[in-house]
Amino acid sequence: MRQAAVVSEHDLDGQRPEGDTTFEKVTIDAGLLEQRVLRFAPGRSLERGDDERDELLYVVSGAGTLALDGEPHPLEADTGVYIRAGERYSVENAGLDEVLVVSVASPPGEDRDGRRVTIRFAEQPELRADAKRTFRYLVNEDAGCAEVTQFVGVVEPCRAPDHSHTYDEVGFIVEGQGIAHIDGEQIPLRPGSCFHLPPEQVHCIENTGPGVMRILGVFHPSGDPASRSYDAAAARATS
Numbered sequence: 001m002r003q004a005a006v007v008s009e010h011d012l013d014g015q016r017p018e019g020d021t022t023f024e025k026v027t028i029d030a031g032l033l034e035q036r037v038l039r040f041a042p043g044r045s046l047e048r049g050d051d052e053r054d055e056l057l058y059v060v061s062g063a064g065t066l067a068l069d070g071e072p073h074p075l076e077a078d079t080g081v082y083i084r085a086g087e088r089y090s091v092e093n094a095g096l097d098e099v100l101v102v103s104v105a106s107p108p109g110e111d112r113d114g115r116r117v118t119i120r121f122a123e124q125p126e127l128r129a130d131a132k133r134t135f136r137y138l139v140n141e142d143a144g145c146a147e148v149t150q151f152v153g154v155v156e157p158c159r160a161p162d163h164s165h166t167y168d169e170v171g172f173i174v175e176g177q178g179i180a181h182i183d184g185e186q187i188p189l190r191p192g193s194c195f196h197l198p199p200e201q202v203h204c205i206e207n208t209g210p211g212v213m214r215i216l217g218v219f220h221p222s223g224d225p226a227s228r229s230y231d232a233a234a235a236r237a238t239s
Contacts, residue, residue, distance in 0.1 A: 004203065005030075006180050006187045006195045009037045009172075020046040021093065027194040028170050032220055033106055033148075035170045035194060040064065040091045040099040049088040053105040056139050056150045057081035058216050060174055062099030065092040068117060075099065078121035080138025080150050084108070102172045104218040106148040115144030121152055129226035132158040140222060149222045155213040159206035163228040169197045169219035176213030179206045189213075 007027060014025035021041040028035035059079045066073040066081060068089045083089055085108040093099050124136040139150035173193040180187040180195060181204040197203055207213040217225060
């Protein structure tokens with residue numbers, strides 16, 4: 001799937017392996033980046049992990065404990081998690097509600113000093129992309145991840161000019177409602193909507209709701225989510 005795509009995770013089938021607490025849906029398979037939605041029921045999940053790819057997790061809702069190679073790490077909503085290729089983890093959900101997680105498998109990076117396993121949104125500095133958009137990094141080079149960037153963007157009601165990025169991106173709507181403008185189409189967005197934007201894809205995410213829209217984004221190669229180009233959009237408008 002190298003073309004742009006928008007799907008709702010609510011419209012997709014999933015599966016729960018026998019003996020596991022994890023209900024899993026593959027939402028976007030974009031080659032370098034593969035997005036899944038994971039729901040951890042009460043109890044302890046079976047071990048997971050990828051020998052060939054890193055995995056970036058984001059906790060949408062719920063709370064629990066991540067056991068990474070035997071070491072516990074608390075999980076709560078708005079937490080990013082950096083799992084390296086070859087590591088094994090499980091999730092313990094001691095509550096009554098499910099733990100909802102978005103997982104993105106990505107190309108493996110080199111081991112770096114200063115690696116952080118969990119990063120909380122509330123503890124990260126707020127950065128401004130433009131007058132109507134802010135974002136906070138979760139997993140990036142500051143967490144020891146050089147290949148991929150994970151962030152949460154907060155968008156006020158607005159429509160930005162059409163633009164493109166040099167990187168490959170997958171996203172998940174955490175909160176709010178709006179429209180994805182891609183290739184002349186207007187695709188509704190709501191919580192649970194998932195999207196893939198290949199490099200140089202002209203697009204715009206419009207927030208049509210009364211409140212903010214919160215978007216989880218993961219892109220490769222790593223960089224700045226505020227970086228964008230308007231050249232391709234301008235060329236298309238005049239062609």
